[in-house]
Every structure is written in C-alpha cells, then in structure tokens.
Amino acid sequence: MNDDIRAFVVRELGLETLSKEEQDEAVSKIGRVLSEKVAIVFLEKLPEEKRETYARVVEGGNQKEIADFLKNNIPDSENVIKETLQKSIEEFKDIRDKLKT
Numbered sequence: 001m002n003d004d005i006r007a008f009v010v011r012e013l014g015l016e017t018l019s020k021e022e023q024d025e026a027v028s029k030i031g032r033v034l035s036e037k038v039a040i041v042f043l044e045k046l047p048e049e050k051r052e053t054y055a056r057v058v059e060g061g062n063q064k065e066i067a068d069f070l071k072n073n074i075p076d077s078e079n080v081i082k083e084t085l086q087k088s089i090e091e092f093k094d095i096r097d098k099l100k101t
Helices: 003-012 020-045 048-060 063-073 077-100
Strands: none
Touching: 003 020, 003 077, 020 048, 020 077, 048 063, 063 077
C-alpha cells in the first residue's frame, strides 16, 4: 500500500492516536480487504477477454505492470481506485460505529 493510501486510511478511520506499530497492523489488515475489493471492481470492469491476462499480471506482483495494464484497459482507473477506497472506508466506518453502540 502506498504512503498516500496509508495516510488516507489512517486519517479516515481515525487511527492517528494509535502507535505506528498499531497503525501498521490495522492498515495491513484493512489493506488486504481494500486490495481485494479493488481487484473485484477491476475484474467487473474489464472485458472478459482481458480478465485472464489481468490475473496473470496480478500474480506476477509487479506493481508497475499492474498499474500500466489497468491504465491501458480501464478508463479512469485512478478514479475507480479512489471511489472504491472511499466506499470501502465508509463501510468500515459504519461497522466501527455500530460496534461502538
């Protein structure tokens, strides 16, 4: 997870008061869920004939190749990521708020 996304997650979920180690642990766990949600959204937006290639690129783990593939195959992929993250963070907030009551 890049630093901008990490900072966004920490800020939006109010994790600033936690120690760096606690933030890292929370962001790591949340980051996995966020990554999966983004991957699912991308799969849904990709034409079927590109999905197998996408899976291979993701399995390769090269972040630059993944980003390039997405930019070339999904219009406005950056905004898709931002929208998916924002929606997911709102879902996390709702869960957090329900647990507080």
